[in-house]
Amino acid sequence: MATSETNPESGPVNPNVQHSGGTVYAMPYVASAHGSVGLGERPKKFNGKYFKRWQQKMLFYLTTLNLARFLQEDAPDLGENPDRQTVAAVDAWKHSDFLCKNYILNGLDNALYNVYSPMVNVKALWEFLERKYKMEDASSKKFVVIKFLDFKMVDSKTVISQVQEFQLILHDIHAEGMVLGESFQVAALIEKLPPTWKDFKNYLKHKRKEMKLEDLIMRLRIEEDNRQSEKKAGNYHQEAKANVVKQGVEVSRLAVEGESIQLIGLTSGCQGSLNYLHHISLEP
Numbered sequence: 008m009a010t011s012e013t014n015p016e017s018g019p020v021n022p023n024v025q026h027s028g029g030t031v032y033a034m035p036y037v038a039s040a041h042g043s044v045g046l047g048e049r050p051k052k053f054n055g056k057y058f059k060r061w062q063q064k065m066l067f068y069l070t071t072l073n074l075a076r077f078l079q080e081d082a083p084d085l086g087e088n089p090d091r092q093t094v095a096a097v098d099a100w101k102h103s104d105f106l107c108k109n110y111i112l113n114g115l116d117n118a119l120y121n122v123y124s125p126m127v128n129v130k131a132l133w134e135f136l137e138r139k140y141k142m143e144d145a146s147s148k149k150f151v152v153i154k155f156l157d158f159k160m161v162d163s164k165t166v167i168s169q170v171q172e173f174q175l176i177l178h179d180i181h182a183e184g185m186v187l188g189e190s191f192q193v194a195a196l197i198e199k200l201p202p203t204w205k206d207f208k209n210y211l212k213h214k215r216k217e218m219k220l221e222d223l224i225m226r227l228r229i230e231e232d233n234r235q236s237e238k239k240a241g242n243y244h245q246e247a248k249a250n251v252v253k254q255g256v257e258v259s260r261l262a263v264e265g266e267s268i269q270l271i272g273l274t275s276g277c278q279g280s281l282n283y284l285h286h287i288s289l290e291p
Contacts (some may be wrong), residue, residue, distance in 0.1 A: 054116040056147075057182055058140035065114055074107040078133045104129050111136075151179045160201040166231050170224055173199065192220050200227075 050064035069075040082104070083097050108129035112120055126132040155176050160169045173196060180187060187195075200208045207230055211223070218226075 050114055052116050053114055053119065055119065055140070055143075058136070058143070059184055060182070061114070062137070065111060068114075069107060069110060072106075072110065074103060074110065077104050077107040077129050079130060081130065082128065108132055148183045148185065151176070151183055152185075155180060155195075158199060160199050160204075162201045162203050166201065166204070166227055167224075169201075170196070170227060189220055190217060193218055193223050196220070196223060204230075 049068055050061055053061040053065075066075060066078075069078070077100075080100075083093075083100055085093060085097055089097075108126070111129060111132060112124055115123060123132055123136070126135065158173060158176060160166060177187065177192060197208055197211045211218075211226075
């Protein structure tokens with residue numbers, strides 16, 4: 008059976024309290040119904056973007072260290088004639104505040120660390136970061152929303168490349184904490200198709216069965232591939248037709264001028280007709 012340690016002067020020793028030279032420091036720990044729990048993963052360094060996401064991760068990390076309460080607490084007052092226990096409690100609070108503050112500072116990019124390291128305590132640091140970057144987050148949200156509303160596809164670029172641009176905007180919207188339902192995303196993407204896709208846009212609008220965004224992108228990819236194949240085939244037929252017309256004009260010119268015409272691949276009937284034209288052109 009486990010026994011607790013004792014101090015000859017003060018009795019049982021709390022394993023989460025460090026005694027040093029008469030000063031008591033409260034050490035961070037995490038308690039649960041099943042005993043202590045492991046520490047959370049330390050957030051990546053904050054570089055000035057996506058503050059809300061970083062803030063939530065840092066708050067969870069500090070909670071696992073049992074330090075989150077110091078984000079809101081003011082330093083305890085010693086009073087006029089503090090006793091030994093009060094002094095020890097204040098020293099313990101200052102030590103925990105120091106730990107909490109430096110966990111946050113170490114979670115900042117080096118440039119930001121230099122700016123905010125002079126803050127006197129963790130509460131002041133946390134509140135200042137919140138005021139500054141939540142306002143910037145609000146401006147960032149407006150920018151992303153405007154970017155989403157203004158986005159329109161054009162015929163000069165491939166549809167799929169523009170779909171990828173659209174997906175990046177959606178990612179930014181979600182990163183700002185704004186949620187768009189998948190049905191809304193599908194309808195918005197259909198509405199933003201370029202002008203030459205008007206018929207296909209109307210076809211998609213009148214489909215009764217709802218599509219997932221992934222299915223819509225696949226349909227757009229297939230449709231664009233078909234359009235490119237048809238365009239290539241059309242160009243080939245136009246070039247072939249232009250060549251036939253050009254050869255016909257050249258034959259007529261030679262016939263009128265009375266030149267001797269020899270064309271490879273002409274049937275005997277065609278050759279006879281050309282000879283006939285040749286004789287006619289030579290008559291006075």
